[in-house]
Structures are given as structure tokens and as C-alpha cells.
Amino acid sequence: MPSPLRANDPADAAGDALRSPPHNYEAEKALLGAILMNNRAFERVNEFLLPDHFADPVNGRVFQACAKLIEQGHQANPVTLKTYLERDDLIVSAGGIKYLTNLAGSAVTVINTGDYGKLIYDLFLRRELIALGENMVNDAFESRPDESAMDQIEGTEQQLFNLASSSSVEGGFQTFGNALRIAIDLAETAHRREGALSGVTTGLRDLDKKLGGLHKSDLLILAGRPSMGKTALATTMAFNAARYYRTTENIEDKGKIVAFFSLEMSSEQLATRILAERSKINSHNIRTGGLSNDDFTRLVTAAEELGDLPLFIDDTPAVTVSAIRTRCRRLDRTHRSAEHGGLGLIVIDYLQLIAPARGERSENRVQEISAITRGLKALAKDLGVPVLALSQLSRAVEQREDKRPQLSDLRESGTIEQDSDVVMFVFREQYYLERSEPSQKPDETSDRFTERHTKWVERCELAHNIAEVLVAKQRHGPIGTVKLHFEADYTHFSDHIDTSGLPEQLE
DSSP: OOGGGGGOOHHHHHHHHOOOOOOOOOHHHHHHHHHHHGGGGGGGTTTOOOOOOSSSHHHHHHHHHHHHHHHHTTTOSSHHHHHTTTOOHHHHHHHTTTHHHHHHHOOOOOOGGGHHHHHHHHHHHHHHHOOOHHHHHHHHHBTTBBOOOOHHHHHHHHHHHHHSSSOOOOOOOHEEEEHHHEEEHHHHHHHTSSSSSBBOOOOOHHHHHHHHHOOTTTTEEEEEESSOOOHHHHHHHHHHHHHHHOOOOOOOTTTOEEEEESSSSOOHHHHHHHHHHTTTTHHHHHHOOOOOOHHHHHHHHHHHHHHOOOOOOOOOOOOOOHHHHHOOOOHHHHHHHSSOBBBEEEEEEEEEBOOOOTTTTOOOOHHHHHHHHHHHHHHHHHHHHOOOEEEBBBBGGGSSSSSSOOOGGGGHHHHHHOSSSSEEEEOOOHHHHHHOOOOOOOOOOOHHHHHHHHHHHHHHHHHHTTTEEEEEEESOOOOHHHHHETTTTEEEEEEEOOOSSSOOOOO
């Protein structure tokens, strides 16, 4: 039986001390030698290799000097480098011009420089992984009252993701033919759906027609003043997308899931809203227990139908963009298989409640929102799914006679408008009309008051149960207004049916 003291055996400690981080000085010298002998070799590695990636800081300094000379259109060789590096203490300690001459003698052919560069970068990643692991262990040993173990896990996952996505080794140009094939695939997807959709359906006919669905890698903003129905419309879109993913025969979309981050309401409140909408029961009656037996039966039936929807809710308050990314990647990974398609849509309610990253908190709220919107756009591109984020509007809307929102009404609008692919506003004139019933003025005759009141009633009738989605920005298509039907009792959005052209019913 091994002794319990074995873990602290000095021999093991000595063995660990002798383990040096992975490196290959010979590969670094061979690469630098090739660049010094033929500057065209630099073109094979300059897109992904940086001076910090070299294990030997002397080699990193030489690579940095080569990069500056070549990018300025000058020749980089031992003679020209001498002028820039002869007073560099690090280079002098390594041998100065003699070291540079020896590097030139270690040259490999230009053909091999790309492979040497990738090897150097791979070894750099391994050293970073070792450092990350050591930091993770040290952080786990420390107890901080403001940081839980889950916070440390999410932070480590974010660092791993940053490390994995920092390289552009596989990036660069692609042929126009390849881009055309991707475009044809999108058109084929729309053709198969027979609804001119190449993106995720919202379940609302006219909105789908205007947007062509919610497109992959897009950041979509849905904004509005309080009580306009932002959350209700977002839940409707999330529900319809999840239902499509459950029932579709399209193998590419079959089994995908929808992630809903509810930063304002709890998961129970959100589920109650969806239940009320689907069962056509007032949500207030559900919360207060004012249900008849028939209502309760309908409620249970609706719950059974909705139970297997691929809709996942995270109601963690003040979550950061990095935490959203980590949880979405985990959700995508755990549900991706041969039968299931992983993540299909992300909904965030709402943008201004997202917390800034730790260490990036700024006194300037505009800068914080800018970092958040850039992070959400990067999230959409990284995961290849549409991200629908709700946003509040400033009170400037209330000061105008026409209260339809404009792009300038977005809080911290510059960055939100710039980073998003689509900006939509939800607007209900009925809400404002119901709160502006005319009252008779002291100096006003009864006839004038009656005329004003009659016009107000007519406007209320025209706006009854009508909601508008104002598409104010769209990179892929036209802007314009989409009318929807809205039932306030159930917070239910549906397609608007224009009855103005229908014949009047006979009494």
C-alpha cells in the first residue's frame, strides 16, 4: 500500500521542477532564418504569428523588428536589422550581430515556413493552457466572498474560449465560388420552406415576409417603451421558433433549441405569460386563482402541449455577455447530436440589464453598452445563430405628438444602431389613446367637446387591438411597418387581418 506521504515525495517535486514549458527554439530560429534570407517567407505567417508567440523573447524581438521593416517596404536582413537592434540590451546579451548572422544560417526553405509558424503557435497555445490551468488551481484555493465557484468556472470557460478563438490560422480569403455556394444553400432553404424564408421563422406571416426570417449570425434589436408588448412579442417569436424546430421535417433544423435569457422576469412569470397566451386565459386570473373549472382544464391541456417545447429559460439577473456565451455554448454542445441540431435562436430580455464584464465597468454608460452590443454581435457570429435582444427607449418618445419611435430614441443609440443588423420598434397607438381621453374645458361649448370626443372614439376604434412593428433598419432587406393583431388580456400577438376590403355582414 503506498504511503500517504508519497504525494509530497521530493523526487516528484524535483521532476515537476525539471519540466519546462513546451517550446522549440530550433523551429523559431529556422523560421527567422528563412525570413532573413527571403522576406516573402514572412507572408506565410504574418496573419497569425505575433512576437509574443515565441518562447525565446530574443527571437520574438527579432520577429517584431522584421515585421516593422517589411511592412514599411524595407528589406529585413542581418545588415538592416543591426541598425535597429544594436542597442537592444536583449539582443546584445544574445550576441548582437553575430546572433543575427547565425539565424540567417539556420534558414529553411520558404515552403516550410508556414508549418514552422503553425508549430510555434501551437506550442504557444500549450504554454497558455498550462498558465491558465495554474491560475485556475490558484484561484480555486483562494476564497473570495464576491466570487463563487460557478463564477470561476464561467471565467475559466471564457478564457478557454478566448484562447480558442484568438487564432486566425485558418482564416483568410475564400473564393467567390464558395461564397456563391453558401448563397445558393440559403436560397434552397427558403425554397424548401415555400415561404421565402432563409432564416428562423417568427411565426408571424407579415413579419417573416418583411425580414425573411431571423438570419444566422445577425443581431436583431426589438425596442419599445414600457407596456408596448416587447416581452410579449419576443416570447411569441421564441415560442413559434421552438414549435417550428419541434415539428419541422427539415433535417437541418430538426430538434434545434431556443435559449431565452429573462433578465427582468423569473422563469415562472415567463412561463405564466406563455400559458396565458396559449390557453387564452387572463394571466392575472392565473396568478390570483380566479379560474373556473373549464379554465383550469384548458390551462392543464395547454401546459401538456407546451411541455416538450425545445425552449430553455435562464432567469439569472445581471448576467454578463461572457456568461451568456458560455451558457449558450454549453447548451449547444449538450444538445447537439446526430438527431438534434443544437442551438437555433437566442433571445435576451433585455439589453440594458446585461452586466458589464468584470474589470470593464465604466463610468460612461455609452461605453458599457457599446461593449455589450459588440459582444452580442460577436456571439451571433461565433455560434452562427440569430440573437434577438430587447431594448428600452428613452422618454423622448413621450414628448412628441407622434409617439412612433425613431432610431434616435434608442438609449445609447449610437452603438446599438451601429452594431445591429436589424432594428425593430413595437408600437401600440391604442395604449396612448386610452390615456388621452379629451376632457371638457371650462370655456368650451358642448358641441365642440362632443366633436373632439367623437374623433377620439373613432381613433380608438381604428387602433383597437392593432400593434405595429416598425422595421427601422435592416441590412438584408427593406424597412417599413408591419401590422399585427394584439390582445391585451392575454398579451397575445398574431397576424393582422385587414377587414377593410371585406363586404359588410348582412343583418
